Amino acid sequence: MILGVRHDDLRKRNRAMVIAAVRREGQPSRTDLVSRTGLSHSTISAISSDLIAEGVLRPVKSGENEVVRRGRPQVSLGLEPKAATVLTVVLLLNTLSATVFDYAGEIVAQKRERLSTLTASRDELVGAVTHMIEAVLQDAGRTPNDVMRMTMAVQGITDSDARAMLWTPITPESDIPFADILERRFGFPVTVQNDCNMIAVALRARDPERYRDNFVTLLLSNGIGMGLVLRGELFTGAYSSGGEFGHMIHRPGGALCRCGRHGCIEAYAGNYAILREAAGRSDQTVADADVDPQTMLELAQDARAADGPARAAFTRAGEAIGYGLGSLFALIDPAPVAIVGPGTLAFDMMEPSIREAIGQTAGGQHDAVISFDLEADEMPLILEGCARRALEAVDNELFAPGYIATMQAGA
Amino acid sequence: MILGVRHDDLRKRNRAMVIAAVRREGQPSRTDLVSRTGLSHSTISAISSDLIAEGVLRPVKSGENEVVRRGRPQVSLGLEPKAATVLTVVLLLNTLSATVFDYAGEIVAQKRERLSTLTASRDELVGAVTHMIEAVLQDAGRTPNDVMRMTMAVQGITDSDARAMLWTPITPESDIPFADILERRFGFPVTVQNDCNMIAVALRARDPERYRDNFVTLLLSNGIGMGLVLRGELFTGAYSSGGEFGHMIHRPGGALCRCGRHGCIEAYAGNYAILREAAGRSDQTVADADVDPQTMLELAQDARAADGPARAAFTRAGEAIGYGLGSLFALIDPAPVAIVGPGTLAFDMMEPSIREAIGQTAGGQHDAVISFDLEADEMPLILEGCARRALEAVDNELFAPGYIATMQAGA
DNA sequence: CCCTTTTTTTTCGAGCCTCGAAAAAAATAA
DNA sequence: TTATTTTTTTCGAGGCTCGAAAAAAAAGGG
Structure with a gap:
């Protein structure tokens, strides 16, 4: 059913808009809200006095960085903590x-x-x-x-x-x-x-300049997680949270993944996979359920020190991530990527092969848009x-x- | 800027809703529109008489399949062709x-x-x-x-x-x-x-039961095209029409694609790729710009007749499509697929390996949802x-x- | 053939909502 | 103390949707 818009929905939506603006802006004045929402002074006045009366918002003392100007001073509105x-x-x-x-x-x-x-x-x-x-x-x-x-x-x-x-x-x-x-x-x-x-929700709130309409977050740890924002909306699947980037297929019939299948990206780029490869174990070996961060740090040191099995393992991991991102970008076009989690600590060992691999794909076209931000602590x-x-x-x-x-x- | 809802937007939206309902339903009566949109009789009456006066809609004679009932008969509304x-x-x-x-x-x-x-x-x-x-x-x-x-x-x-x-x-x-x-x-x-x-837009209009919130259309021809509807909206990329399924990577560094890169799905499943493989040419050969449909039909006959190079080529093509769909489904969850274009004529030769490949991926989970509809003529x-x-x-x-x-x- | 019943559609007044303009409030500048 | 500036509130006008009631248009029944 295509729902029509009822009359009272109007107030609801505009109230929601005002609350959302206050949450986003911090402590806007009524005048700020007028320019932020495009509503008239009268409407903002009515809605905000309602919200104050209901105990949702409260007028707050102006902050220190207040410019002293002529005229009636703006009263900032903040969220009422007790609400x-x-x-x-x-x-x-x-x-x-x-x-x-x-x-x-x-x-x-x-x-x-x-x-x-x-x-x-x-x-x-x-x-x-x-x-x-x-x-x-x-x-x-x-x-x-x-x-x-x-x-x-x-x-x-x-x-x-x-x-x-x-x-x-x-x-x-x-x-x-x-x-x-x-x-x-x-x-x-x-x-x-x-x-x-x-x-992804947090990054969008923290840095709306950078993470607005389209971006990807990759959580590199023992597994590979993804959060995807498309057209300003968090992407979820039809049945699940979706975005199982780690289980896109990198090499059909390839390395054994924790999920029991073969060739998933995770089976090359998860911590267990990097460790398995660096240690010279077969890539059909069953995965470790957990890998000590310390072990990964040492592996990264080895990789930085000399061109041995550790470096090869990180290169292989980067390749898997890169081709995966390339395939993803073929679908959604290139977007900024935030790399989060323990994997960031060895990201310098993977970035070259990631970029190399993306360059081999259709996603490598708008090269300039592809950037990697690192954030070690996901918590x-x-x-x-x-x-x-x-x-x-x-x-x-x-x-x-x-x-x-x-x-x-x-x- | 988070736009507030102005008062006159209300009418605009409800007018749009009424027009959309008429376009979708065919020839609904005002009463149908009431139940379709959830608006009141008064509002529907006002909007539809406006639209009739403006020459957008027109009352139409009731069709043949009209049930003769007691009471004032419904007047159907149709789109005014001259509008x-x-x-x-x-x-x-x-x-x-x-x-x-x-x-x-x-x-x-x-x-x-x-x-x-x-x-x-x-x-x-x-x-x-x-x-x-x-x-x-x-x-x-x-x-x-x-x-x-x-x-x-x-x-x-x-x-x-x-x-x-x-x-x-x-x-x-x-x-x-x-x-x-x-x-x-x-x-x-x-x-x-x-x-x-x-x-995708057409399929959604034709069969809203089947193609509503999430579905995939694949156009199998010399290249592989995709249309994607997610959450009821046509999916497009940030910079382009997006959805370049054919250029997701099936095998890193693999067969030469028409786009100049290596290992794209298309380089295995496009008509030129199937022909190249069946003819025993190297998969690094430059692609034909066009392949005669007749040639493909003959190839399909060969494949059906005996287990030779033609059958192997179709199997390989199905594998590429299957793993691609598997990766896609890992991202968006499984969804119905409509196969369109000349490729449908040989689809029976590919379907087994497509299903086999999907079964090897994370997308193979909700097996039941994955179905293939065929439509040979895309025009x-x-x-x-x-x-x-x-x-x-x-x-x-x-x-x-x-x-x-x-x-x-x-x- | 006329009146009743049923169903659809329109009309009408009430209640909200937003808007613009004007008024009020609260500060600085002179 | 008065004028100026800026923010905020107040107030009347205009629109929109809604529910209830009225009007319209058909079939059914005696």
């Missing part, structure tokens, strides 16, 4: 963390713990998450009733409705419906998101992306019900 | 055609001619298009002033703004800015679109897609100015 509480949980290999944020996006409380995800049972995983949520809420002095939304990021594949973790390299368990489980347990709405997608990005995602969902669902903004797939 | 005239031009290898459509989408006049595109100069190509437009307009009894929009489909890559043909296999010429040239010459707005994208689909695209642009720009509907990238 809502959101929760994020990040579940990665051997690491679990939970963070409570206020509505303005400031951290209220945070907890982090080591957890042997590879050996933990299904119930232990769920139990650990549940306990951590209870603990961090207690630290924050909040109850589950205060939480308006939770976003959970996991390594691996999630479903397109953001309800479950379908498959993950961090445990042999699969199809864990975290959203259902946690919603039943705590009562607040939960979404489950892919970690790389959250990185802060994942956290930021989760928080943003949760807060934007609250913005829309709660304070502008009925209107669904962009970047909200599976929210 | 606008649009023009489509399709430029393929050695073929040029132009068609005039009325606003209701009926063909008013059509012309088609053989043209040696491979040997024609740039000026000759442009001249041929110009002459054909003049001729078909004369046949239709229209002048350029009557034409509200023209959509041109070309084989090859177009720019993302749909203004120019960037590269094409049908002539050595490249970067021909058809939109600028023709707009200057005739005065009506022109867009230049990729042929496979128009096929009617391209034409239908072009017409639809042009008409929808008229719908929106002219009768609901300011509101840009979906499926309108680069319109």
Whole structure:
């Protein structure tokens, strides 16, 4: 059904727009909002006084870098921290963390713990998450009733409705419906998101100049994750979180991948694959479930020092990534790439062969657009992306019900 | 800038919605429109009487399959044919055609001619298009002033703004800015679109049940073209028409492609590649610019008859397509595939190895969703897609100015 | 043949929403 | 203290959609 636009949708959309602008801009004045949204002074005035009355926004004291000018001074509007509480949980290999944020996006409380995800049972995983949520809420002095939304990021594949973790390299368990489980347990709405997608959300928020309409984030670790933003929207598949870059085929029938198939990009460029190759093991050897970062650092040192098996392994990895990006760019046209995660520490050993390989593909055409930004620590990005995602969902669902903004797939 | 919604946008959007519903449904009554759009009777009544007064819609006599019921009979609304005239031009290898459509989408006049595109100069190509437009307009009894929009489909890559043909296999010429040239010459707005994208638009219109949110169209011919619809929107790249499936890399450093690079899918699955392989030529041989359909039919016969080089060539082609689809599905999740063009005639020789290859990839998971529909003749689909695209642009720009509907990238 | 029933379509007043213009507010400059 | 400048609010006008009621146009029934 092609839905018509009702009259009251108008207010909802414009309210959502105002809230979104305040979240993006920081502390804009009403006048800033007028130029930002194109709405009239009257409308902005009406909407913002409503939002202040409802406790969503609040007038804030002008900052220090205020230019002293003639005329009535602008009153900046900020998000009211007390308006809502959101929760994020990040579940990665051997690491679990939970963070409570206020509505303005400031951290209220945070907890982090080591957890042997590879050996933990299904119930232990769920139990650990549940306990951590209870603990961090207690630290924050909040109850589950205060939480308006939770976003959970996991390594691996999630479903397109953001309800479950379908498959993950961090445990042999699969199809864990975290959203259902946690919603039943705590009562607040939960979404489950892919970690790389959250990185993309965070990068877009951090540097909108650079990461706006089209860009790629690659998470180089034991596996290869991807987050993809196309036309300003986070890309997800029809059934899953999508964007399984690491499992595009680099060489049909080639090296054995962790997923059991052969020739995936990951089977050449994942940490386990680089290690396997550098150590002279057959590329049909079963993958290590985890590779110590220290080992990878030493491997990178070896590669930098001399032209031996380590350097060859990184070159081969770069080749796989490069051809993969080339094929991706053949589909979507070249775009900026952000490289995130431990793999950045050895990226200098891969970049030449990556560029070489891209040059061999149709994606090598708009060479100038292809650039690589490095960010070693993925954790802060994942956290930021989760928080943003949760807060934007609250913005829309709660304070502008009925209107669904962009970047909200599976929210 | 995040644009707020102005008050008058409301009417524009709802007008656009009504027009779109009429175009999609055929001849809906006002009551149908109410349930289709979710708007109230009053609003539909107001909008449709406006549109009738403006000569965009018209009440039509009820069709034969009208159920005789008690009560005031429904009055069907149809598009007023005289409301606008649009023009489509399709430029393929050695073929040029132009068609005039009325606003209701009926063909008013059509012309088609053989043209040696491979040997024609740039000026000759442009001249041929110009002459054909003049001729078909004369046949239709229209002048350029009557034409509200023209959509041109070309084989090859177009720019993302749909203004120019960037590269094409049908002539050595490249970067021909058809939109600028023709707009200057005739005065009506022109867009230049990729042929496979128009096929996707047409399939979506023809069978919305099957081709709705996510699907792939593959045009198998001398080259391999792709049209991709994701989340209900035609996918295009950031700089070009995108979706260069044929130039994803199947085997790094492999067979020589028409594009000069090595290992592209096309270099295994294009007609020239199949012929080259079947004939026992090296896969580093330069490609034929054109392969006679008859030759391909004979090759397919050979392949069906015995397990020789012809069968091996088709198997190899299917493998390339299969692994390519597998990689694509790793990114976007599996989706229905429509196979269009001459390649369908030998598709039975490729399907087994396509399925076999997909099964080796991450895309092979949701096996059930992957289905292949065949449509040998691409020409009617391209034409239908072009017409639809042009008409929808008229719908929106002219009768609901300011509101840009979906499926309108680069319109 | 006329009146009732049923269904579709139009009309009409109410309630919102945005807009532009004018007024009010709050500061600096002289 | 008064004029000037800039921001913000107020207020009336115009539009849009909605629901309810009225009008229109057919079939059914006695």
